[in-house]
Amino acid sequence: RKEVEQDPGPFNVPEGATVAFNCTYSNSASQSFFWYRQDCRKEPKLLMSVYSSGNEDGRFTAQLNRASQYISLLIRDSKLSDSATYLCVVNTLRGSYIPTFGRGTSLIVHP
Amino acid sequence: ETGVTQSPTHLIKTRGQQVTLRCSSQSGHNTVSWYQQALGQGPQFIFQYYREEENGRGNFPPRFSGLQFPNYSSELNVNALELDDSALYLCASSRPDRVNEQFFGPGTRLTVL
Numbered sequence: 096r097k098e099v100e101q102d103p104g105p106f107n108v109p110e111g112a113t114v115a116f117n118c119t120y121s122n123s124a125s126q127s128f129f130w131y132r133q134d135c136r137k138e139p140k141l142l143m144s145v146y147s148s149g150n151e152d153g154r155f156t157a158q159l160n161r162a163s164q165y166i167s168l169l170i171r172d173s174k175l176s177d178s179a180t181y182l183c184v185v186n187t188l189r190g191s192y193i194p195t196f197g198r199g200t201s202l203i204v205h206p
Numbered sequence: 207e208t209g210v211t212q213s214p215t216h217l218i219k220t221r222g223q224q225v226t227l228r229c230s231s232q233s234g235h236n237t238v239s240w241y242q243q244a245l246g247q248g249p250q251f252i253f254q255y256y257r258e259e260e261n262g263r264g265n266f267p268p269r270f271s272g273l274q275f276p277n278y279s280s281e282l283n284v285n286a287l288e289l290d291d292s293a294l295y296l297c298a299s300s301r302p303d304r305v306n307e308q309f310f311g312p313g314t315r316l317t318v319l
Contacts, residue, residue: 103246127306138296138310139249182248186306191262194239194306196248 096121099185101197108204112173116200118183119165127186128159128166132179133199139182142168173204210235210299210311218317219287227282227314229297237261237305238280240272241296243313249296255280256305284316292318 101118108114120128128145143150145157145166156169166183180199186192211230219225231238237256241249251264255274269285278299284291294315298308 099248101248129306138312141307141309144307189262191254192306193262193264194251194308196241196250198246198248 098122098187099183099195099197101183101200103198103200105201105203108173108202110173110175110204110206112204113169113171114173114202115167115169116181116183116202117165117167118185118197118200119163120185120195121164122185122187123161123164125164125185125187126192129184129186130157130166130168131182131184131196133182134179142181170202173202175204175206178202178204210297210309212295212297212311212314214314215312216315216317218319220319221287221289223287223318224283224285225287225316227284227295227297227316229280229282229299229311231278231280231297231299232309234301235299235309236278236302237300238274238278239298239300239308240280240282241298242266242291243294243296245293252282287318289318292316 130142131139132142133139145159150157154171158167182199183197239254240252243249253263258274274280294313296313298310300308
């Protein structure tokens, strides 16, 4: 089983839709969690941190469920510009923090 | 504020050769991490440098090595290149108080023939 798993998609949604992605992780000792966005042929960009209490930034909401070992990202009122690959990152302490990225979930928002 | 920069942008090498990739961290960032990203995959952590020392390493063989300099810039060296080393190599820097919030450079695309 991979340490961090994401459904690669693609998720095809119309503008204005609400879409949610999950990311599961296998190491219960994992400490910190993030979502990144990566546009085609570009570098990943930090989207938001993920906390147990939830984290909202405009149309984006991230949540952590430690009991079930997954993190989620909800995008409301999707825009064409949201089309990208969304990568989750799980940091696990092994002497130092070791980050493990998922393979990413592709989102395509169409008119 | 200057972002993370990497050089070169593209590189073509042949099997068995050695390569050095370079990264300048964002202003105020003292931690640099290197990643390998194959097509269709997420970035894979190679190693991290903090205060000029390796501070964490992923599952990469010793022929992947690095350096960090006093100005926090960094190099990734790969010896004895293999075809499977063809990938996008990303450098990311972070602040000392938020080491897990990483800011990536545009990457170096390495092709090994």
